Amino acid sequence: MRKVLMDKDDIKRTLQRMATEIIERNKSVENLIMIGIIRRGDILAKRIAKIIEELTLFHPPTGSLDISLYRDDIGIKKVIEVRKSEIKEDITEKIIVLVDDVIQSGRTVRAAIDAIMDYGRPKAIQLAVLVDRGHRELPIQPDFVGKRIPTSKDEKIIVLLEEIDGKEMVGIE
Amino acid sequence: MLKRKDLISTKDLTREEAELILETTFGMKEILQREVKKVPSLKGKTVATLFFEPSTRTRTSFELAAKRLSADVVSFTAQASSMTKGETVRDTVKNIEAMIVDAFVIRHRSEGIPNFIAGITDASVINAGDGKHEHPTQALLDTFTILERKKKLEGLNIAIVGDITHSRVARSHMFLLPKLGANLIFVGPKTMIPKDIEKVEPRIKVAGRIEEVIEDLDVIIFLRIQLERIESPLISSLKEYHNHFGLNLTKLKRAKKDIIIMHPGPVNWGVELAPEIMNLENNVILEQVTNGVAVRMAILFLLLSSR
Structure with missing residues (x-):
């Protein structure tokens, strides 16, 4: 059974609110770089x-990060696909906003922080996630959360985005 | 993941496996451009390079690839070890294996040695060139270089020029490129091209001179001429070889503007390639060297990460 928790408008509104919070927290948006974890982040x-550009007229640079080579379950998980990261800017002294669709154990974020440090020394790293479903296994908390969804471990959170899935929703099954 | 223990030849590599290696290589190459050119993926794994035939360049490339993935590396070369004391290949391998290694990278002058070693060890074995048999990582790095430049492989016309019969690089290409949809043209003296090869694989054609095919080519790969074969009945002189099978600006004039020129190195300048080719945009020989590290990282990762 799949239940829709957020539709297209909900996601849009949520991202808008998250963008506003990011601007409020970081007075100088000129120093931001948005880095998303591949693929939906x-x-x-x-x-x-x-959205930040629409609100401030400044478009923060974006990048994409593949964390597969930093995973802590290499050799345990059977299928690991390596994709190409793309971070063109020098991240030294910048504020990195790391973006992912769902946070659960926190292990992906741990891997992402290690990966980012290999590109340089940022001033700070902040974390934005669309969905926080709980069940943390590491001491990692997001700075910006779209929606907190309490789940049991055997439930599955599904995030579909138009760009790669052809439709838009957050659901649980 | 590659569901295999070893990489011995491109012949037994499926199209899907080859595409997975190429796809993974794009991710590995990006790592080489970072400030910290190292990822922790193979931390705790050990790779042993075992070169019974000298090749500093290939060995260095493999060692660097393993180190970029945080694996430990040990190197054995024939000159510096007990192999010169008459130890058998089997004993050498078994002794190194007893030190607990996860992969062997093997170069040997005799065909079939890597395959033999694969059969007597639980570690992964990667063929880094065995006699006239195969050199799969060279073919894969060439193919990646072509894919990166041309954005595709399907339908490309790729010539390989030189002593095809005695070349393990040509042999690995022969099994790989047609599988990926490219057309292959072997160019060389009749004595250096396997007989009736075009009847075996419809995507392979044969030409006696570069001039016959140059206008249609997207890629031209030159093989290193083995200088020790000069004055053998196969080649009469270097000058004559260059005139017939070398590339100079005059021949290149008739080629497509964006043709890429490749060579596994080291180049005999003035023999396979005229020195004036060195500074052309079309020359991607040094890109091949960089890509060699990235391809070997992909192969080591795909073989070792699932073990």
Whole structure:
């Protein structure tokens, strides 16, 4: 059974609110770089960057990050696909907003932080997620949360985005 | 993941496996451009390079690839080890294996040695060139270089020029490029091209001179002429070889503007390629060297990460 928790408008409104919070928290948006975790995080990062531009007239640079080579379950998980990261800007002394669709254990974010440090030394890294479903296994908390969805471990959160899935929703099954 | 222990030849590589290696290589190449050119993926794994035939360049490329993935590397070369004391290949391998390694990278002058070693060890074996048999990582790095430049492989016309019969690089290409949809043209003296090869694989054609095919080519790969074969009945002189099978600006004039020129190195300048080719945009020989590290990272990762 699949239940829709957020539709297209909900997602749009949520990203708008998250963008506003990011602007409020970081007075100088000129110092921001939005980096999304491949694959759905980098789509969300681009969308949030666009909203920030509409609100401030400054478009923060965006990047995409593949974390597969930093995973802690290499050799345990059977299928690991390596995709190409793309971070063109020098991240030194910048404020990185790391974006992902769902946070659960926090292990992906741990890997992403390690990966970002290999590009340089940012001033700070902040974390924005569309959905926080709980069940953390590491001491990592997001700075900006779209929606908190309490789940049991056997439930599955599904995030579909127009750019790669052809439709738009957050659901649970 | 590659569902295999070893990489011995491109012949037994499926199209899907080859595409997975190429796709993964794009991700690996990006790592080489970062400030910290190292990822932790193979931390705790050990790779042993075992070169019974000297090749500093290929060995260095493999070692760097393993190190970029955080694996530990040990190197054995024939000159510096007990192999010169008459130890058998089997004993050498078994002894290194007993030190607990996860992969062997093997170069040997005899065909079939990597395959033999694969059969006697649980570690992964990667063929880094065995006699006249195969050199799969060279073919894969060439193919990646072509894909990166041309954005596709399907339908490309790719010539390989030189001593096809004795070349393990040409042999690995022969099995790989047609599988990926490219057309292959072997150019060389009749004595250096396998007989009736075009009857075996419809995507392979044969030409006696570069001039016959140059206008249609997207890629031209030159093989290194083995200088020790000069004055053998196969080649009469270097000058004559260059006139017939070397590339100069005059021949290149008739080629497509964006043709790419490749060579597995080291180049005999003035033999396979005229020195004036060195500074052309079309020359991607150094890109091949960079890509060699990225391709070997992809192969090591795909073979070792699932073990």
